[in-house]
Amino acid sequence: MLQMLDQSAEHEEYSTAQSHSLPAYTTRHDTLFSLGRQHYVPVNNQRTNNLQQFDKMDTDLPWNYKILETDDEKEDDNNNNQEIQELDELILSQQLRELSTNTTHNEEVLMKDIKDEIEKIPNFLTKHNNSFKQILYQAQLLIKSTSPTTTVDIKQLREVAIIIYKIMIIQTYHLLWMAYLKSGRGELIISSETIPIWPKDITSLFKLNNTTNAHEIYLNFVNQQLHALDHQLNICKTGLNTKANNICGYSIMVQKIIDTYIEKHIQPFRLKTEHQTELIHYDYHIRTLKLQYIQHNPNQYQIEIMKKICQSKYEQETTEQEYNFLKQQIDYYNSPNQSFQHLPLAQATGIDTIENIEIRQQLLNQYKEVTLQVRDNLFPLYLTTAADQKEEFKKKYEENIKKLFTDGIFINGNRRLSLFLIEIMNQRCEKISERIKCVYKFKAQSTLLSTT
Structure with a gap:
């Protein structure tokens, strides 16, 4: 995932993963972990064990990022010197050129962390994994029960499983990036007023200083990620159909066995991504309410x-x-x-x-x-x-x-x-x-x- 999304299963949250994070206060259960930790969340070595540090928490919470400029802020922006304006235009021009170049290569547009997650072969799908061997054996027996004369190559079934895994990962990412898009286009809440609010996961990827084209840059970038995910998804679906058709006796029941096994093992990844999507909705609501408050002067x-x-x-x-x-x-x-x-x-x-x-x-x-x-x-x-x-x-x-x-x-x-x-x-x-x-x-x- 995005690096910021990694920071915490605990996004926690904004830092980050995000990235976005809970307040920088500490609790004593870090030491509790050190005394009895078996399966719980790893200790954060940067924490101390002093609960009183809660009073020092960062007040710049995810929902307090500037949405609407006050008159004073606008006046300050108007007084920026020419050097800063020229620098902003230079950065914007460079980023737009990079985006334009990447649009011609769907397979290269995907962020590295996402691409790595899609391309990696997890341990539970390796040929040495005993649980995976048993699943493939069950699928093999099911095929032979309907086609007794068929010889099933386990390697073919494993290749099918890997493609199914990639499809599930891509579909999960797609839901997350659709949430980014809807937030940026102001479509997360059905109302008479459209309020575009880009999540910090997206804005933090670009160093833009009050440029008027920021919305367009974010929109183009997110759309490119979605198009790249669609491109990868179509490749995987085509590959799955080809592989499955080459296995005599392959059926929906066979795929169900493989699907269930993979679903179980990617559940932590799905929960993490779904959680991130939930936070996007909450932050959108919270920041929209702030905007409504400001609009009443x-x-x-x-x-x-x-x-x-x-x-x-x-x-x-x-x-x-x-x-x-x-x-x-x-x-x-x-x-x-x-x-x-x-x-x-x-x-x-x-x-x-x-x-x-x-x-x-x-x-x-x-x-x-x-x-x-x-x-x-x-x-x-x-x-x-x-x-x-x-x-x-x-x-x-x-x-x-x-x-x-x-x-x-x-x-x-x-x-x-x-x-x-x-x-x-x-x-x-x-x-x-x-x-x-x-x-x-x-x-x-x-x-x-x-x-x-």
């Missing part, structure tokens, strides 16, 4: 209040979801089926290198006792700290909401307009909350897949 104070309320909601919902996620992990690690010898720590002590069996076993028992005791002491501490954080930010958000309805500066003047702005803020906070829940739902799904 709020004063600077009212703009700052909206940012403060939405930031407060982001903090409140994130700490609540993080607490729930941490609790799930602790419950998992405390479950009876999590035996010590299966934990990574049990394999990484260096004690196994001791030759004396009696001494080695004695040290292992001591190590196990100390490790489990430390873990049992830390788990409640982590959960209590996370609960405190959750309550702290919940209280902060509720206090901000109460102040909003009694804020004389905000309410005085056009009261009807003020109440309308508050309603837009409320809708925006709801979407922010839904987005964060979506992120943690994906985390839970990813964790479940990794343990099965």
Whole structure:
């Protein structure tokens, strides 16, 4: 995928993958992982274990990127010197030439990460994979049951499976890039007004400084990716038909066996891509609500209040979801089926290198006792700290909401307009909350897949 999409199964989110990311705060379950990690998300070495760093989170959230310029910003842009304007035009001209050149080579237009994902042969489709061997054997038996005299070459069936895999990957990417296109064309929400908003996944690929042709550049680029995906898809479909027709006795039932096997193994990839598509929808809604708010000409104070309320909601919902996620992990690690010898720590002590069996076993028992005791002491501490954080930010958000309805500066003047702005803020906070829940739902799904 795009490099930014990689950053996180956890997009998390914008950085990035994205790329787009959850706030740069940390939780103590990183250490929890180090004490009892077996199947869960890898530790982020850049994190610390200080929950208080949540207060230092980045306030430039994905939905706060500039959508509409204020009068002051427009005036600043008009005052840009000629050198900056000439540089923008030079960059734009170069990018347009590159795009124009690439359009003649569909197979070369695809971004490298996407192309690599399509072309690679995953381990579950290699000829040495035992599970894959069994699937091909089942397909072979099914063909022979309907065509007893047919000799089926396993190599042919494997080539068919690889093509089917490529088709599934391409189709998944196609859905993601269609979401990019609809967002950029303002078609994600059915309404009387078209509001084009390009996701940061796309805008971050280009270094454009307020150029008037940015929309056209993004549109051309995304359309080229979609055309390239269609081109690759047609090649694969043609290849599949050719391969299948060359196998006597090949049927829909045979392909179903192969389809089911591949579907199971690419489920993590599909979940990740579908999650990214969901985030595109949420970010579009959130940024559209911001635009609606700005269009009612709020004063600077009212703009700052909206940012403060939405930031407060982001903090409140994130700490609540993080607490729930941490609790799930602790419950998992405390479950009876999590035996010590299966934990990574049990394999990484260096004690196994001791030759004396009696001494080695004695040290292992001591190590196990100390490790489990430390873990049992830390788990409640982590959960209590996370609960405190959750309550702290919940209280902060509720206090901000109460102040909003009694804020004389905000309410005085056009009261009807003020109440309308508050309603837009409320809708925006709801979407922010839904987005964060979506992120943690994906985390839970990813964790479940990794343990099965």
